[in-house]
Amino acid sequence: MGAWSARHRKTAVFGWLLFVVLAAYLGGVHGSTKVTDSESMPGEVARAAKILDDAGIKTPAGETVLVQSAAATADDPAFRAVVEQTAAAVRATGKAADVRSPYDTGAVSADRHSALLQFTVVGADRDEAVANVPAVLSAVAGVQAAHRDTTVEELGEASSGKWVQDQFKNDFQRAEWTAVPLALGILLIAFGALVAAVLPVVLALTAFIAAGGLVALASGMLHTSDDASSVMLLVGLAVGVDYCLFYLRREREERAAGRDAATALQVAAATSGRAVLVSGVTVVVAMAGMFLTGIADFQAMSFATIVVVVTAVLGSLTVLPALLSMLGDRVEKGRLPLLHRLRRPDSAAGAGGRVWNALLTPVLRRPLAATVLAGGLLLGLAAPMLTMHTANLTFQQQLPADNALVATSKRIEAAFPGSPAPATVVVKATAIDSPAMRQAIADLQAKALATGRMHGPIQVTVHKEQNIAVIDIPLAGSGNDAASTAALTALRTDVVATTVLKVPGTEAPVTGSTAGSHDFNRQMSDAMIPVFGFVVAFAFLLMLCSFRSLGIALTAVVLNLLSVGAAYGVLALVFQHGVGASLFGTAGVGAVESWVPLFLFVILFGLSMDYHVFVVSRIKEAHDRGLATRAAVSYGIRSTAGVVTSAAVIMVGVFGVFGTLSMQSMKQMGVGLAVAVLIDATVIRAVLLPAVMSLLGERNWYLPRWLSWLPSLSHGAPLPPVTPAAADPAGLHLPDGPFPSDVRV
Template structure:
């Protein structure tokens, strides 16, 4: 691929540009089809959404206005007048339906200092997002006219509107921060503007093209907003990394005296192959998310797979063509001071720098001690994962402390326990208006209140034409704590089972925030083992075929599991227990977002193979040229130290940007990825990998005879690379072998 691209430079470059433009244009024209409610959640929640969709029942987005006073009760004239003003203002906006005064619905707190005006937003969920600002403005006008009272709004539409706006702002912030950050790091790494722009430019064009392809194919595999952010995150990370690996190898060979064509062929045959193997590993790992059976995960998986494949194709085609076109002009735009630092003689290119050499020399001398020390450190970091609690974080947990909507929600929950996110029972019957069904609904209400775990008011909406009823039941608890889960279990296994389901031919799935969190968590827990097994097994087989070595395949899997475990431990420590949470502008919320651990596993298992494949490929390359295993390890680690460091710094920086965003789930994802990559590029690659390979010795290259049938993906044909230069180290016995 590299040779073809170098010979057909214009075809490769303009073909890539045409591909990106066409993909983006056609994707924009087609538009994106997003996942539906029934696809995005599992269990009874999905079934409830299917019943409502089939019946054509569009539940309006519910909104609530809290009127509260520390001194006046609902019976006071001024309080009553404020309630009437809210009702009039909401009706006057023309954007609301079924506006209910608390004096009619009896939505007045037990101490009579709080009351709720309840209503639904007109139109669809999308219409509600567009219309809710007008209602918020109307309510704000009543608050301004009644400064002695608290008049605030909270609900599905207002919270979704905040999430939508914040998601857009956060995504834009991440994009505008991560890209210049990556460019700045590459400028330091290369010391030249052109060389720094190439990886970022290729990564961004790969992201743009992949976005168009995902939109274009969203008709048969629906996408989501989360998929777009993940695609940017992973696309920028792998796109830059792949180009960095390729470009640094080509520059290294040129510095060693190779002509341009030969340097490009060596880069294609070595780093190009590492990019291909790494990309396939990421794709295999991400494919494991399809086993969750949840549409949001499938959307994220598909989007990531598309952007990785696009980045790999770009790295193996348009990058060689551009390098062939530019030649030594890739070093144009030199930054004087930085370029001097990078312009080291080729004889010192493999030293890895003083820091890496200082670390690696004692590791190779005392591999057992180094392995025990590094392994103990990672196991210690991973220990908190034993206490990890996962949950679908509530609205209050997702948002920053002090957020106005969070404070309003907390006020409502304190005055009306369970009201902000009640459970919803969707009843589908043969005849919803039959006497038996009416008695069952009445029994349901009585039994729910008698359980002591649910509260009034219980709202019942009957859709006679569709034989469907929707019952809203406030539950005890915060929404995803043990109290809420116990109340949900009582509702499902006792109240619903012994009332509504006693009527033949009746379905009554329970949905709502608490039910969604519980069912989603159950689905995640149930799919963990199949996903983990799939990813580990295929990654192992891929490493086995790529290096034809049982030891390297086993080592790759074990080391990756250690880095993932360390990331899990840090997540639990920071976000669940609150240790050091203030350093990243958050607080311990008592739980880790339920999808984050599984997502981190598949992403990290794929991305960490970037470094592993790149480093081990260089070690095997040196060993195949006749070096002993010990000498090959020293050469391979030192010669890739600069590239791995640069790539890791970029990845950590990009992921850390997501750790600064407002949404708790984005923070957790960003911090988890940043920590894992940092651990992977330092402790794993700098200490554990060389120490373990040193302990294994020649057994690193062992392949049992019964595995001889495996395809040989390790052979490449290219001009021999330049001899490995001597490192700055006391261990120079292998240099004589190379020189000889």
């Protein structure tokens, strides 16, 4: 691929540009089909959503206005006047329907100082309701401005949905505008030249744009989501830049060693190009494991990540060699003198780095001690993982603590316990208006209140034509605590089962935020072992075929599991227990978002292979050409130190940007990824990997005879010789073998 691109560079470059433009244009014309509610959740929640979707019943976006006074009660004329003025203002917008006074519904707190005005926002679907809610918010704000001594605040599905939608948009834009310049700045330091730094960023962005169009085109068959776009940017920018960095640095290194331009490209294609290909396939295999969860959102994120990684690999292996062939040594244009001197790829400091040299020397001298110390450190970091509690975070946990909607939610929850998280029973009957069903629904309401775990007001909405009834029952607790879970269990196994389900031909799945969290966590637990097994098994097989070594494959899997475990421990420590949470601009919320651990596992297992494949490929290259294992390890680690450091800093920077976003789940994902990559690029690659490989010695390359049938994914062809005039001031360029066994690097 590299040779073809170098020979047909104009075709490769313009073909890539045409591909990007066509993919983006066709994707924009086609549009994106988003995951539906019935697809996004498992269990009874999915069944309830499907019943409503099939019947054409759109659940209206419910809104609530809290009217609260410290001095007056709901019985005072002044309090009543504020409620009536609020109701009139809401109706006057023309964007509200079914406005219900608290004096009609009984939504008045026990101390009579709070009341809830309830209504729905006009809209055929949630998106339309979110678009209509600003007018209602303005009307409520106007009433609040006229009555400073009374609290008048709105909260509901549409208002919170608008905040989340706006915040996602703002955060996504901020991530783009922060991550791209950050990556560019790091590459400037890495290369010391403007053209060389811009090249990986441009290719990564074009790969992301093209992948976005391809995902939109495919969304008719596999629906996508907003989360998928965020993850695609996160992973696409990180791997796209890294793949180009690996390729470009190897080409520059070969040129500095004295090879001509064509030969340098050939070597880069045969070595770094192969590492990029193997790494990309590993990420794809890891992400494919997400399809085993059976959850449409995860499948959307998995597919989007696979598409952007494949596109980034394609660009790195085709258009990058063509561009390097076109530019030649002009890729060093725009040199920044100070940075270029600091970088100096042909110097000992640039290739190995004083820090890496100082670290690697004692590691190779005492590999057993290094293994014990580094392994102990990672196991210590992973220890808090044993206390990890996962849950679907509530509205209050997801948003920043100082958010106005969170403050309103807490006030409503204090005055009306259970109201923020009602359960919804969707009853589908043969005849919803029959005497037997009417009696069953009445029994359900009475039995729900009798449990003491549920309370009023219970709202029943009957759709006679569709033979469906929707029953909203407030649960005890905060929504995702033990009290709410116990109430949900009682509702499903006792209340519903002994009332409406006794009527023949009836379905009655229970949905709502508590039910959704419960069903989602159960699905995650059930999917954990199949996903972990799939990813680990296929990563092991891929490493086995790539390096034809049992030791290398086992080492790769064990080291990756250690880095993932350490990341889990840090997540639990920071976001669950609150240790050091202020450093990340957050606070401990008592739980880790339920989907984050599984998602981190597949992402990290794929991305960790970036460094592993790149470093071990260089070690194997040295060993295949004559160096003893310890010397090959020393050479491989030192010669890739600069690239690994630059790539890791870029990934940590990009992921760290997501750790600054507003939503708690995005923070957890960003911090988890950043911590894991940092650990992987330092403790794993600089200490554990060389120490373990030194201990194993020649056993690193052992492949049992009964596995000799495995396909070989190595490049196979010998590397072209370096020119006699090659300069090698640092002694780090690998000359043509064979080497005597006592060569020291």
